[in-house]
Amino acid sequence: MATRSRKGKKCTVIGGCGFLGRYIVERLLEEGYTVSVFDIAKTFEDDRVKFFVGDLCQEKDLAPAISDVQTVFHCASPPPSSDDRDLFYRVNFVGTKNIISACKKAGVQKLVLTSSASVVYEGTDIKNGTEDLPYAKKPMDYYTETKVLQEKEVLAANSPEENFFTVAIRPHGIFGPRDRQLVPILVDTARAGKTKFMIGNGENLVDFTYVVNVAHGHLLAAEHLHKDSPVCGKAFHITNDEPIPFWTFMSRILEGLNYPSPKMGLPYLLIYYLAAFLQLLCLLLKPIKEIKPTFTPMRVALAGTYHYYSCQRAKQLMGYKPVVPLDEGIKLTVKGYAHLQNNN
Ligand SMILES: NC(=O)c1ccc[n+]([C@@H]2O[C@H](COP(=O)([O-])OP(=O)(O)OC[C@H]3O[C@@H](n4cnc5c(N)ncnc54)[C@H](O)[C@@H]3O)[C@@H](O)[C@H]2O)c1
Numbered sequence: 001m002a003t004r005s006r007k008g009k010k011c012t013v014i015g016g017c018g019f020l021g022r023y024i025v026e027r028l029l030e031e032g033y034t035v036s037v038f039d040i041a042k043t044f045e046d047d048r049v050k051f052f053v054g055d056l057c058q059e060k061d062l063a064p065a066i067s068d069v070q071t072v073f074h075c076a077s078p079p080p081s082s083d084d085r086d087l088f089y090r091v092n093f094v095g096t097k098n099i100i101s102a103c104k105k106a107g108v109q110k111l112v113l114t115s116s117a118s119v120v121y122e123g124t125d126i127k128n129g130t131e132d133l134p135y136a137k138k139p140m141d142y143y144t145e146t147k148v149l150q151e152k153e154v155l156a157a158n159s160p161e162e163n164f165f166t167v168a169i170r171p172h173g174i175f176g177p178r179d180r181q182l183v184p185i186l187v188d189t190a191r192a193g194k195t196k197f198m199i200g201n202g203e204n205l206v207d208f209t210y211v212v213n214v215a216h217g218h219l220l221a222a223e224h225l226h227k228d229s230p231v232c233g234k235a236f237h238i239t240n241d242e243p244i245p246f247w248t249f250m251s252r253i254l255e256g257l258n259y260p261s262p263k264m265g266l267p268y269l270l271i272y273y274l275a276a277f278l279q280l281l282c283l284l285l286k287p288i289k290e291i292k293p294t295f296t297p298m299r300v301a302l303a304g305t306y307h308y309y310s311c312q313r314a315k316q317l318m319g320y321k322p323v324v325p326l327d328e329g330i331k332l333t334v335k336g337y338a339h340l341q342n343n344n
């Protein structure tokens with residue numbers, strides 16, 4: 001018992017210097033955990049945190065960072081905007097297998113994976129989708145393909161007989177101050193004059209999840225992960241439980257930062273097939289010139305289809321409910337990006 005209680009509040013956040021990872025670290029510290037961070041890049045200082053800089057693709061790098069801890073949170077990933085297929089495979093699939101192996105060798109009891117709701121998304125409408133939906137047979141991009149592989153690996157590794165319990169958290173559309181993917185890219189798109197039109201009719205409801213709610217969901221999962229718990233070996237959607245039209249959300253952020261928001265809609269399928277053609281063209285031109293299109297088929301699909309998910313399972317089995325309402329999250333986010341305000 002002494003060993004378990006000593007290890008009980010000790011944890012490591014792999015990817016803890018990232019956008020979501022740092023919020024998980026901050027939440028763990030608030031809850032009195034002893035926190036280590038393992039990341040390939042150290043991006044902040046905190047005397048309360050023990051930092052380990054390394055590459056999760058190297059199992060030997062991991063060992064010191066997870067020795068003598070009870071819980072590991074794995075929220076590392078290459079940025080979804082990367083087009084490096086090999087990197088996605090190495091980090092998200094092979095790297096995750098390294099983490100599982102290293103955790104078992106170190107006697108770690110709990111592994112909480114940050115997966116993604118996109119593991120069931122194939123570019124067509126999903127309305128209040130549950131975790132029982134099948135994995136995407138044709139994921140929209142390679143990032144998502146490796147997130148499917150990763151989640152399957154982690155959930156299959158759940159092994160009560162080895163006292164090793166795993167769970168996958170599937171957030172969707174995480175946003176908040178310090179985000180690196182959503183607001184910065186949206187602002188760049190607006191500054192390039194590419195937000196004059198919306199894609200589709202603007203009615204498609206989607207989930208955007210304020211980052212503190214996602215961190216909260218991760219800690220709840222860890223606290224409910226133990227022998228005979230119904231949480232073990234399962235995936236859980238964690239959202240704000242307030243689906244909103246995609247372009248209403250985008251307009252709230254744009255107008256909050258003093259950028260014009262789109263008023264007119266362009267036909268979704270026209271833009272989707274144009275984006276698919278452009279992606280093919282960029283692939284053909286890659287040996288000559290690297291071009292990264294703003295409107296990839298994945299982004300166009302996300303902008304023009306319904307994709308929101310039920311978090312009923314998290315409510316029932318973990319007592320989850322969002323701690324920050326969507327409207328408040330949007331206001332906090334706009335405030336956190338004052339430096340990207342349009343001053344023209
Ligand atoms: N941002 C979203 O909207 C969103 C939505 C659903 C799921 N997710 C998932 O949440 C997790 C965190 O996403 P984020 O938005 O915070 O990303 P992020 O890029 O801000 O953070 C990822 C972190 O992983 C680290 N990392 C990458 N490769 C590594 C390696 N080889 N070794 C060690 N560390 C490495 C990075 O340095 C970074 O600190 C990811 O698994 C992502 O797939 C994100």
Ligand SMILES: CC(C)=CCC[C@@H](C)[C@H]1CC[C@H]2C3=C(CC[C@]12C)[C@@]1(C)CC[C@H](O)[C@@](C)(C(=O)O)[C@@H]1CC3
Nearest residue numbers: 080116117118171172173174181182185186299303
């Ligand atoms: C149409 C344009 C250009 C809008 C600008 C805002 C753009 C950048 C922005 C709008 C929607 C948003 C988005 C992601 C990246 C940024 C992007 C695309 C990703 C893909 C990150 C990875 C997560 O795993 C995943 C899949 C999830 O949460 O399931 C999300 C889904 C929602």
